[in-house]
Amino acid sequence: MKLIYQHMLSFLLIILTTVAIIGYSEIAYVTNQSYSQNYQRMEDYASSLGSLAATDKKNGTLMLNANFLKQMEFVLRGDDLHLRIFDSDGRQIYPKTAKDLHLASDIYGILKQGQEIRIKNNNDSHSYMGHTNDPCTGVLVPWMSEHKMIGAIWLGARVKNVERPIAMAKQNLVNAFIVALTVGAALSLALSYYTTSKIKRLSIATKKVTSGNFDVQLNYKGNDEIDQLADNFNQMVRSLKQSDEEIKNQEKRRDQFLADAAHEMRTPLTTINGILEGLQYDAIPEDAKPKSISLMKKETKRLIRLVNENLDFEKIRNNQILLVKTSFNATKILEDVKMQLSQNAEKEHDEIRIAAPGDLSVYADKDRFTQIIFNLVQNAIQFTKNGQIVISGRRKDHATEIVVMDNGIGMSDEQMKYIFDRFFKADPSRARQGTGESGLGLSIVSSLIKQHGGKISVDSSPNEGAIFTITFFDEGFEQYLSE
Incomplete structure (x- = not known):
């Protein structure tokens, strides 16, 4: 995978992960708020009815008028709320049913202690409220009088109504996710292109240096790591150029030395060879022979000196002398x-x-x-x-x-x-x-x-x-x- 796509993918993953975390937190918050507000609203209704029940009782028996309760239920239906009322024994007394319905014993025990019960979804609950076609969420609130339970009320609302804000929040999250994906793709492409373009320039410059062009210099304006790398690259190229020039100079001096050495050796060798040939064919007079031998000795020393200097330098350079x-x-x-x-x-x-x-x-x-x-x-x-x-x-x-x-x-x-x-x-x-x-x-x-x-x-x-x-x-x- 090309580096630009790796950068894009990295940027996108960061953006989408951030959106997902924020969205999840927002949905959790909206969910908690929706249910909390619903519970609070129903508990307020239940407390109001409980106050009426506590004043309208006889011998510990609820005396709420059935017509009043029907009217109350009619009013509550405007908020899509449903109610059920139970007596002190946990038996349902409103609305009347052909079957004698009771609260479960564990639920009844909790209510008798004066504790409220919040039910998020009655289809998931083991309470008496049982299963319904549309799942409901609500509260069971005990009505207490002189520390005794005189009854209880169930107030419930459809889950789909309570979760309507949650659905809207989820839809908003999806919209935000799509927008973030679109904007993030554009931004990540721009940022990735900006970053990889610097690296591409370095790559092109490196190829030029590899081909032997040591005049390459990169222009940079920022001070990030890639710009620092460009600066190091420029310094490296300058050093390579210096080294290359030095090598070329050394090569020239070596060639010059070989030419000089050949020239210096040719002269004494030619002199020595000429004298030897003269001695061989008696072409040198007797009185000139001592001088010729002296000249030959001098030229031989010259050759020896030239060889010794090279050998001496190699020994010195390699630390072979004591x-x-x-x-x-x-x-x-x-x-x-x-x-x-x-x-x-x-x-x-x-x-x-x-x-x-x-x-x-x-x-x-x-x-x-x-x-x-x-x-x-x-x-x-x-x-x-x-x-x-x-x-x-x-x-x-x-x-x-x-x-x-x-x-x-x-x-x-x-x-x-x-x-x-x-x-x-x-x-x-x-x-x-x-x-x-x-x-x-x-x-x-x-x-x-x-x-x-x-x-x-x-x-x-x-x-x-x-x-x-x-x-x-x-x-x-x-x-x-x-x-």
């Missing part, structure tokens, strides 16, 4: 890195300068700390020409801060967003020129610092250089954050 952290002097490491990269800096006409105290304590894995500083400085040299690279360090509260600053080509905000991602290169043109790196250096740096429980940040603008700030916390103050 950090042995100790406290040592970071300044000495900074000096060693400066010395190792001095030749590379000279080729780019760069100057490396250290701005740190002679004894700068840091708590880290010494080898990995060296790798981090080496990669950061190497990255600064790569993007700086005829410039200066400053490595500074200082102590902070329970931490050591190292800053690598250059005045090279810098980066845009978009580039900084992905600078620590795998395969990303801030200047892809360098890869085409054969001078670019693999795009893994800063990813390795970021992963290593996070495993140390440290922090790294970058601040840069195009053509204004870059500032990389890393923080290593002291033992017990590390800040391990989930990726």
Whole structure:
């Protein structure tokens, strides 16, 4: 069953159930009122006749005149009421019948105690009143004088007359039920359409997202649960769009990396292959062989470095390396890195300068700390020409801060967003020129610092250089954050 019909059925059941409960209560009330008023009216008549009977008696015997009673019955017939009168022994004395009629003993016993008896339907009662063609409802009222029963009267009315208001109430209920059914169907259709239309919009939007359209956004004005669901849907789609864009960017960077890796590997492999062929066919002079072997060794190291960086990154990313952290002097490491990269800096006409105290304590894995500083400085040299690279360090509260600053080509905000991602290169043109790196250096740096429980940040603008700030916390103050 469709949701709109389920909603309609629910609304209709609620409306009709409410009408039925109210109608049942109304009918019960009208029924009770009709019978109560009828009993009260007949009891008033009986009390009036009882007063006459109590004053018109002789030796405890009723002396009501038969003609008076006939006249009284004639008057009562205008209200469609019937009466019967019984003496103190429970024998019917009016109207006269050929058969000697008496009240049942249990009924007589109740009346003798001065209690009235209300009979809702004489055809359902076991009283002497017996069965009649038209069922009657009425009262048996004892007439008392000086605490003794001197007689009793039965006053009855046709049940159909008493229940006429009840029948009208039932008819009104049927009419109300029909009206409620009609109006309820229209209202439930409108409300169901309004509710399900929102859900239908969500369903259509979901299909669009499934087909790959992440620009879908739902408009909503209310603040009910479906509108909240629409808001959550919009947030989900925005997140999916971001994720999709990120995946596409990662795919582009991966493709770029594969192209760069192939380019970087092809050059040394071509060089090595050419030298080997020259050696094989004695095409290289003897005096040039040492230089050729040296070049071949250099290109081989380049290939090894490219492979090692990939393997190293995978190990770091999968937490497969063991950090042995100790406290040592970071300044000495900074000096060693400066010395190792001095030749590379000279080729780019760069100057490396250290701005740190002679004894700068840091708590880290010494080898990995060296790798981090080496990669950061190497990255600064790569993007700086005829410039200066400053490595500074200082102590902070329970931490050591190292800053690598250059005045090279810098980066845009978009580039900084992905600078620590795998395969990303801030200047892809360098890869085409054969001078670019693999795009893994800063990813390795970021992963290593996070495993140390440290922090790294970058601040840069195009053509204004870059500032990389890393923080290593002291033992017990590390800040391990989930990726």
